[in-house]
Amino acid sequence: MSTGAVHGLKRRDFIRYSSFGLALGSGGISVVATAKTSAPANLLNPYVVIHDDGRIVIAAPNPDVGQGVNTALPMIVAEELDADWKAVEVILAPIDANRFGAQFAGGSLSVRNRWNELRQMGAAAREMILRSAAQQWGVPRVELTTQPSMVLHPPSGRSASFAEFVAAATEQPVPADGEVVLKARSDYRLLGQRIVNAAASDIVRGRPIFGIDVSVPEMLYATYVKCPQIGGVPKTANLAEVKGLAGILDAFIIAGDAGPPSFDLSKSIHVAGGVAIVASNTWAAIKARRTLKVEWDISSASTDDSAAIEAKALKAAERATGEREVKNSGDPEAAFANAKRVLSSVYATDFISHAQLEPQSCVAHTTATAVEVWTSSQTPGYAQATLAKLFELPAEAITVHQVRGGGGFGRRLSNEYVREAAVISKHMGKPVKLQWMREDDMAFDFYRSPAYFGLQAALSESGELTGWRNHVVSVSSDGEEANYGAGYRGYNFPDDVIPNVHISQTMLASKTPTGAWRAPISNVYAFAEQSFLHELAEAAGQEHREFLMAALGEDKWFKPDDLASLNTVRAREVIAAVTRAAGWGRGLPEGRGLGLGFFFSHAGHVAEVAEVSVNADKQVTVHEVWVAADLGQIVNLSGAENQFQGSVVDGVSALADQRISIRSGAIEQTNFHQYPLLRLPQSPKINVEFLASDYPPSGAGEPALPPVAPAICNAVYAACGERIRSLPISRAGFQVV
Amino acid sequence: MQVSINGKSHELAGADPDMPLLWALRDLVGLVGTKYGCGVAQCGACTVWLDDVPIRSCQMPLGAIKDRAVTTIEGLAGDILHPVQEAWIAHDVAQCGYCQAGQIMSAAALLKSNPNPSSEAIEGAMAGNICRCGTYSRIVAAIQTASTRLQGLSFYEVGHDTTESQFDGKVSV
Structure with a gap:
């Protein structure tokens, strides 16, 4: 355990700080940025510790799975604290709702939800330092100001480091919200700059900072084998034979819960039945899987067949209205009856998998009275709550340590692997690291729901879009309520802009688990709607950009002061910016085309233009992608830009050839040779422009993903004249090269 | 079995010669910078050097290494970063x-x-x-x-x- 940060701690702060310090290495593990000083520590509030030697430790509250919040969130605190970023050390906060509120990574919400809180925390700590400086120097507080990590008294020219005052500052009462003044944006030193990821130094050195790297004393290594037909449970297995293998400590059946799991994050205590193999190292456990033979009870298992689901869905989507009406505004019947032209198209998207590069792992230590886990969960609070429920223990008996995750994209929102590890540990009476194989990850994901869109539009004599119907066909595990990510996304363009709109849904029964995949719902709607709008522009004989601008209607912020609602002014600005940057309208050689897509999601207005070429063999080269976005103020320019570049790559990756198919309830793909991820040679040049914006910041992890597919598919149409209406585009014979 | 890793000889007594170098590094030697991503040489997360040639350590059985020198991410830098x-x-x-x-x-x-x-x-x-x-x-x-x-x-x-x-x-x- 790294004890540096707690050495010399004042007694009265010990309880609070020792729990703050849990993330510094309890149990002997190493985590990001352990405190590098033994100087006495002074706790100013749950987020800020300043050591007597001037080092500033800031707690990062939310899990980081690559979205950069372990840098962005501490930057917000540091800005208002006026900390010298070079002296700041980031640690991962313990999971404790009392001090850190809701600690999760999802919905691109970390920055948006914590913006006010973290500015207040930084400013309050600064105020406490300034008040103690005023007392020490015997000057009025109002005469004091700060420079990074320094207190200044301009009338006397006196200055001193924060470190001079921090011990006394801990005695100051915590200022109330109204007692501190937040910085004017023009005074920012840090926010909006390009700041290197706080974990970069550890990452390039290969330091043990990921979930898979966690190691605790006496830890055993486990693998867990589940029924390929999702929801099946073990009847018998050749356990004696497996237990006789070298390095194997135990092999046992966990009866578990029969039937597929649901994406019920806050409540689910589902543990799939399976066979645990526990060994003295990971390889011995993996190797033993070759010997293991299990007879499965498949009476409650899924019998899904994705080809059958698709056939039903495509038939259903031919109808412009479905079983359940979710929106009916204006008079769509009249709009379609009076239309000069009516166009219909069906768009289709498949099941896809998250394929985050770090397969799930969890270290758990379960005793009769307590559970301690180390996990890269995106919802550590739910991990805590569901473990308490599963083991019938009070919440205080469950300790969850957050650890950096090697990618998330929604996969780590569910905690079933955490429960599996805890159950296996309980059986062994020792700490256990459960390691999922890549094949486990691909076979037992919560997949993105497939969605099929029966779209219909009414165009007036002048080519104006007057009516819109969307019949969304997707999946439901109970045949009634849409699965997560399969429903209607509400508030957006075009549904709330066009005067006459009818939206309906039809749900097909499916037992395959589905859940949130980066920009859930938006990632499929954007493809269908923004491609169809391009079709409409073509049909109306109008230029795409102009048609889109006109379709956005009047200048309107649909729910003023709600950042999560569409603002058509911001929408038009990003479309104008991206088309300007891309040289929209310029001449291109034969076989080359530009395509445009816009989408509003996660409080971000984003427009993208793709430039592609398509050859006679339907090979698609994505040359360049331009992105323009209004995300409000930018917290970390480097981090936000990285998220956007990555979203474009992810978008191309998913649309190229990613597809999960299901036969007899089992997933057919097993590893990356059957589920390809985009590689460096296929990766386009990407240009990102964030528009200057005074709105509060919103998250960068998701909103750049949805416009990628329509921008590229519209560009393919421009290049070769073929309209792509299903994803991945490999299904229509296209190949991204 | 002796394996040279980052310029230091490691005795991996009794280790399974079938064990991929990846898992030996992570579980036996305690060098966890080398990562498991796919186990089938598709992703490259486990890349290390064998005599200065980049290889996928998930596909390199311990028994096949012999006297070749292994370099991992932890051994790339000396006192200064590469x-x-x-x-x-x-x-x-x-x-x-x-x-x-x-x-x-x-x-x-x-x-x-x-x-x-x-x-x-x-x-x-x-x-x-x-x-x-x-x-x-x-x-x-x-x-x-x-x-x-x-x-x-x-x-x-x-x-x-x-x-x-x-x-x-x-x-x-």
Whole structure:
């Protein structure tokens, strides 16, 4: 355990700080940025510790799975604290709702939800330092100001480091919200700059900072084998034979819960039945899987067949209205009856998998009275709550340590692997690291729901879009309520802009688990709607950009002061910016085309233009992608830009050839040779422009993903004249090269 | 069984000769910078050097290593960072960072054999390393920066102080 940060701690702060310090290495593990000083520590509030030697430790509250919040969130605190970023050390906060509120990574919400809180925390700590400086120097507080990590008294020219005052500052009462003044944006030193990821130094050195790297004393290594037909449970297995293998400590059946799991994050205590193999190292456990033979009870298992689901869905989507009406505004019947032209198209998207590069792992230590886990969960609070429920223990008996995750994209929102590890540990009476194989990850994901869109539009004599119907066909595990990510996304363009709109849904029964995949719902709607709008522009004989601008209607912020609602002014600005940057309208050689897509999601207005070429063999080269976005103020320019570049790559990756198919309830793909991820040679040049914006910041992890597919598919149409209406585009014979 | 890792000989007594080097590094030696991503040589997260040649350690049984020297991400830097590691920080390449040890080992091997690689050579050398977060454009930029630094200098002669306090935290563009 790294004890540096707690050495010399004042007694009265010990309880609070020792729990703050849990993330510094309890149990002997190493985590990001352990405190590098033994100087006495002074706790100013749950987020800020300043050591007597001037080092500033800031707690990062939310899990980081690559979205950069372990840098962005501490930057917000540091800005208002006026900390010298070079002296700041980031640690991962313990999971404790009392001090850190809701600690999760999802919905691109970390920055948006914590913006006010973290500015207040930084400013309050600064105020406490300034008040103690005023007392020490015997000057009025109002005469004091700060420079990074320094207190200044301009009338006397006196200055001193924060470190001079921090011990006394801990005695100051915590200022109330109204007692501190937040910085004017023009005074920012840090926010909006390009700041290197706080974990970069550890990452390039290969330091043990990921979930898979966690190691605790006496830890055993486990693998867990589940029924390929999702929801099946073990009847018998050749356990004696497996237990006789070298390095194997135990092999046992966990009866578990029969039937597929649901994406019920806050409540689910589902543990799939399976066979645990526990060994003295990971390889011995993996190797033993070759010997293991299990007879499965498949009476409650899924019998899904994705080809059958698709056939039903495509038939259903031919109808412009479905079983359940979710929106009916204006008079769509009249709009379609009076239309000069009516166009219909069906768009289709498949099941896809998250394929985050770090397969799930969890270290758990379960005793009769307590559970301690180390996990890269995106919802550590739910991990805590569901473990308490599963083991019938009070919440205080469950300790969850957050650890950096090697990618998330929604996969780590569910905690079933955490429960599996805890159950296996309980059986062994020792700490256990459960390691999922890549094949486990691909076979037992919560997949993105497939969605099929029966779209219909009414165009007036002048080519104006007057009516819109969307019949969304997707999946439901109970045949009634849409699965997560399969429903209607509400508030957006075009549904709330066009005067006459009818939206309906039809749900097909499916037992395959589905859940949130980066920009859930938006990632499929954007493809269908923004491609169809391009079709409409073509049909109306109008230029795409102009048609889109006109379709956005009047200048309107649909729910003023709600950042999560569409603002058509911001929408038009990003479309104008991206088309300007891309040289929209310029001449291109034969076989080359530009395509445009816009989408509003996660409080971000984003427009993208793709430039592609398509050859006679339907090979698609994505040359360049331009992105323009209004995300409000930018917290970390480097981090936000990285998220956007990555979203474009992810978008191309998913649309190229990613597809999960299901036969007899089992997933057919097993590893990356059957589920390809985009590689460096296929990766386009990407240009990102964030528009200057005074709105509060919103998250960068998701909103750049949805416009990628329509921008590229519209560009393919421009290049070769073929309209792509299903994803991945490999299904229509296209190949991204 | 004796294996030379990062210039140090390790006795892996009783280890299964079938065990892939990846798991031996992680579980037996305690060097966990080398990552498991797929187990079938598709992703490159487990890339290490065997006698300076980048290989996928998930496919290298311990028994096949013999007297060849293993270099991992932990052994790439001495007291100073390797220029590729420095460039990775300066360009703020990583998002989640999980693949980056493998990326860095592939990039450093490329520059060792070809200090001034063309774009095509970079694409060829890096095509086996998947970055699920999509940091490819920054990877290329960082390799080009490291290449500039390395040219005309012997491999381990270049480097900066590695203490974080020396670094201003700003990203180079």
